Amino acid sequence: MFDNQKGSNLPVINSEMSEAEINRMMESACEASNFLKAISHEGRLMILCHLATGEKSVTELEQLLSARQAAVSQQLARLRSEGLVEPRRDGKTIYYSLTDRRAVQILDVVYELFCKKG
Amino acid sequence: MFDNQKGSNLPVINSEMSEAEINRMMESACEASNFLKAISHEGRLMILCHLATGEKSVTELEQLLSARQAAVSQQLARLRSEGLVEPRRDGKTIYYSLTDRRAVQILDVVYELFCKKG
DNA sequence: TCTACATATTCAAAGAAGCGTATATGTGAA
DNA sequence: TTCACATATACGCTTCTTTGAATATGTAGA
Numbered sequence: 001m002f003d004n005q006k007g008s009n010l011p012v013i014n015s016e017m018s019e020a021e022i023n024r025m026m027e028s029a030c031e032a033s034n035f036l037k038a039i040s041h042e043g044r045l046m047i048l049c050h051l052a053t054g055e056k057s058v059t060e061l062e063q064l065l066s067a068r069q070a071a072v073s074q075q076l077a078r079l080r081s082e083g084l085v086e087p088r089r090d091g092k093t094i095y096y097s098l099t100d101r102r103a104v105q106i107l108d109v110v111y112e113l114f115c116k117k118g
Numbered sequence: 119m120f121d122n123q124k125g126s127n128l129p130v131i132n133s134e135m136s137e138a139e140i141n142r143m144m145e146s147a148c149e150a151s152n153f154l155k156a157i158s159h160e161g162r163l164m165i166l167c168h169l170a171t172g173e174k175s176v177t178e179l180e181q182l183l184s185a186r187q188a189a190v191s192q193q194l195a196r197l198r199s200e201g202l203v204e205p206r207r208d209g210k211t212i213y214y215s216l217t218d219r220r221a222v223q224i225l226d227v228v229y230e231l232f233c234k235k236g
Numbered sequence: 237t238c239t240a241c242a243t244a245t246t247c248a249a250a251g252a253a254g255c256g257t258a259t260a261t262g263t264g265a266a
Numbered sequence: 267t268t269c270a271c272a273t274a275t276a277c278g279c280t281t282c283t284t285t286g287a288a289t290a291t292g293t294a295g296a
Contacts, residue, residue: 003241025233029163032232036158041284042144042151049147071285074243092242092293102231109227113220114150115143130253159254174286176273187256210263210272238296245290252283260275266268 038082039106043067044075047096049105049111051085055097156200157224161185162193165214167229168220169203173215 017025039045043065050056050064062072076096079085086099099103157163161183168174168182180190194214197203204217216222 006204010236026125026160026164028233029160029167033158033160033163035232036154036228037283040151040154040158042147044152045147045154045285046144049143068286069243070245070287073242074284077244087243088150088244089293092240094243101126105227105231109223110150110154114153115146155253161254161289186256187273188257191272192254195274205273207263207273210270221288240293240295242293243291246288248286250283250285254281255279257278258276261273261288263270263272265270 006076035082035102036106038078038084039103041075041078043071044079045107045110047072047075047079048084048098048107051096051098052104052107055095057093057095059093061096125134135197153200153220156196156202157221159196161189162197163228165190165193165197166202166216166225167215168215170222170225171204173213175211175213177211179214 039048046065047061050061056064058069058072058076061067061076062069065072076085076087080087083100084100084103085096088095088097157166164183167180168179174182176187176190176194179185179194180187183190193204194203198205200218202216202218202221203214206213206215
């Protein structure tokens with residue numbers, strides 16, 4: 001039903017692909033699934049959404065998410081280790097901001113698909 | 119850095135939002151994260167990619183993924199329960215196809231971001 | 237220096253996810 | 267009906283993820 005004819009730009013995967021091409025594809029799938037795992041967590045998703053409107057301190061995020069300090073900090077650590085966010089220290093507080101355009105692009109689509117529907 | 123000024127259509131989340139709006143947003147985030155969890159698995163991601171080129175039988179998918187029957191079947195069950203794929207029986211074999219345009223759209227972006235880069 | 241505050245890290249416990257083996261279901265053909 | 271094939275499900279096991287509690291680090295100010 002929703003296949004390539006319908007405006008998708010997805011690759012055609014066929015049996016003529018070389019082993020090298022298959023391997024590259026598997027690697028990409030692995031990379032992509034790690035990325036998706038990083039953002040497929042309600043709290044982390046909300047953090048990314050909030051950061052999309054500009055940098056926020058950890059305390060601000062705690063309040064916005066009604067979550068505990070340790071939890072938010074851990075979620076930020078995960079996002080940091082995936083290279084999706086970046087800390088900036090100003091005195092005692094640390095501000096986080098998005099660093100990865102991929103996060104923004106996916107977020108855009110996700111928002112479009114899950115938040116704008118009736 | 120990557121905030122709304124940069125072409126993103128993400129919502130501005132501010133303190134003037136009503137509680138109802140916040141709740142709706144939390145619900146959407148939950149729904150979205152379930153969806154993302156469903157596709158953030160290397161095997162399921164590959165299944166979706168393969169189905170993007172047209173329907174495939176379970177046996178075909180087993181071969182394409184070099185995975186065992188039970189594993190593929192379980193992954194399909196998960197995708198089915200999320201409403202992302204749909205089975206069609208023809209005799210003894212069952213063909214799966216994509217049913218959710220959201221999967222295709224996300225896949226498109228993911229492919230763009232993870233497979234087309236240098 | 238000591239204290240308070242903001243954030244990070246560690247670690248154990250709880251929970252969820254994925255996998256393999258075995259078994260069940262459904263279908264067509266003999 | 268019986269058999270073989272395609273697929274699905276159940277169950278136990280292992281591994282990954284998330285969380286809370288406690289503790290550590292880093293910074294500013296007294």
